Amino acid sequence: MIIAATLSALVFVVSIGGYTVYRYFDGQIARIKLNLGTDRPAPGAGGAVNFLIVGSDSRAGTGTEFESGGAVDGERSDTTIVAHLAPDGTTTLVSFPRDTLVAIPGHGKGKLNSAITTGGPSLLIRTIERLTQLRIDHYVQVDLAGFRQITDAIGGVTVCVRALPDGSTSNLLDPWSQWNGVVGANHLDGERALAFVRERHGLPDGDFDRIRRQQQFISAVFTKATSTGVLANPVKLESLLQAAFRSLTVDDSTTIDDLQKLATRMHGLRPNQLRFETIPVRPPTPEEGANALGELPVYGSVQLYDQRTLNAFLAPLRGIPSPASSQAAAPTGQGISAGSVSPRSDFKVDVYNATGLEGTAGRTASSLATAGFVVGTAQTWSGKAPATTQVRYPPGQEDDARALATVVPGASFSVDPTLTTGTVSLVLGDGFTGLTTSAASTSQPTAQATPARPAPATTAAQLTGGCTY
Numbered sequence: 001m002i003i004a005a006t007l008s009a010l011v012f013v014v015s016i017g018g019y020t021v022y023r024y025f026d027g028q029i030a031r032i033k034l035n036l037g038t039d040r041p042a043p044g045a046g047g048a049v050n051f052l053i054v055g056s057d058s059r060a061g062t063g064t065e066f067e068s069g070g071a072v073d074g075e076r077s078d079t080t081i082v083a084h085l086a087p088d089g090t091t092t093l094v095s096f097p098r099d100t101l102v103a104i105p106g107h108g109k110g111k112l113n114s115a116i117t118t119g120g121p122s123l124l125i126r127t128i129e130r131l132t133q134l135r136i137d138h139y140v141q142v143d144l145a146g147f148r149q150i151t152d153a154i155g156g157v158t159v160c161v162r163a164l165p166d167g168s169t170s171n172l173l174d175p176w177s178q179w180n181g182v183v184g185a186n187h188l189d190g191e192r193a194l195a196f197v198r199e200r201h202g203l204p205d206g207d208f209d210r211i212r213r214q215q216q217f218i219s220a221v222f223t224k225a226t227s228t229g230v231l232a233n234p235v236k237l238e239s240l241l242q243a244a245f246r247s248l249t250v251d252d253s254t255t256i257d258d259l260q261k262l263a264t265r266m267h268g269l270r271p272n273q274l275r276f277e278t279i280p281v282r283p284p285t286p287e288e289g290a291n292a293l294g295e296l297p298v299y300g301s302v303q304l305y306d307q308r309t310l311n312a313f314l315a316p317l318r319g320i321p322s323p324a325s326s327q328a329a330a331p332t333g334q335g336i337s338a339g340s341v342s343p344r345s346d347f348k349v350d351v352y353n354a355t356g357l358e359g360t361a362g363r364t365a366s367s368l369a370t371a372g373f374v375v376g377t378a379q380t381w382s383g384k385a386p387a388t389t390q391v392r393y394p395p396g397q398e399d400d401a402r403a404l405a406t407v408v409p410g411a412s413f414s415v416d417p418t419l420t421t422g423t424v425s426l427v428l429g430d431g432f433t434g435l436t437t438s439a440a441s442t443s444q445p446t447a448q449a450t451p452a453r454p455a456p457a458t459t460a461a462q463l464t465g466g467c468t469y
Contacts, residue, residue, distance in 0.1 A: 051083040055079030081096070084317045092317065094279060097279070111302060151188065155224070157223075159220055174199045199213070351426045353381060361378040361379060368426075389410060391411045391412070392425040392426075393416065394423065
């Protein structure tokens, strides 16, 4: 995520170096080809743009290929953030805990950070798009070696660590991440910065405290990289850009002009226009199969999300009113909101099974009938299987689709002119886990579940100079 800050220096370089320097740095960027298919979310409403910014935990070149736990092979998305550039000028950085249990297209369920290991950046993007129904326009990745080099290039940054409430020092000395710090100000070079943002075992809130550390560090780098002390120092500036672009990997459709737009946007933001958020997740309960350690068999330590809660959380980024604030907007296409609308019986729902699991349509149809919906046919979908569950509705029948959306987690929406008025089609796609009706909920938290908790939205102004564990 520090790439977003270091790119701000590109604006300065282009203004003084011109086209030749601009293209020189363009040649330093590694590019990869993505295979995302055609069944993707619609482009952002009003011209909103989404960057998927990934910190890979590949240790090649870091000197930490072997740690106390043994050899560390391959890579995982240790840090996954969607940078949402809204049309109104605000920017929201949404963090996704790496242990979130998600549907990975074509591979069943798994931890979010395993998607890049299984199928590379393409599969990670498809996983994020399915989870959020946000179209990812650009992919940006930096590995641990690049992270360290960029931090050193700007002369390091200073972060603040606070004491634990119980007086212990587990957050100051961690053999796993090799972090060794003090209460108060800590100046971090590249090596210490890696340890600081990777620690989680010694923190009271585990991965959530690590995310808060990462957000604090991002803010500190953002401030340092855009300061006159770096921009006006030719040696630091050149070192910063060399390190940034050598360690940067983007998709082949992302040009240096796209990166400059991101840089310009980040560089011109006031601190209160840059927000940090984390999706709402919760640990599994014993009723959901968790053992005494809070782990699920097969998956281990994971975080779960409730689709309706996540939908409400992501509604502003999708360009639609939040269900909590508005249900009156008339949506079109995928811009429909699943608000708190009571089931209605004045339209018919035809259910189609595209999951590949026999009997899913029949069970779902029965659950809908129990919930008060009028159900028509239940059969196997004959067309191309959609990547996500779809609610298809006739032109002008958004209210019918909205009513059905109250019980269908994570559905996408599309107008189908072949449908007659009074009929809605529910096409159950890969990853469908059930309805959120009281009669047949497979994803709704039990009464004993710890509520899903998003980290409070935090601005860069609040993080700069603030302290974390």
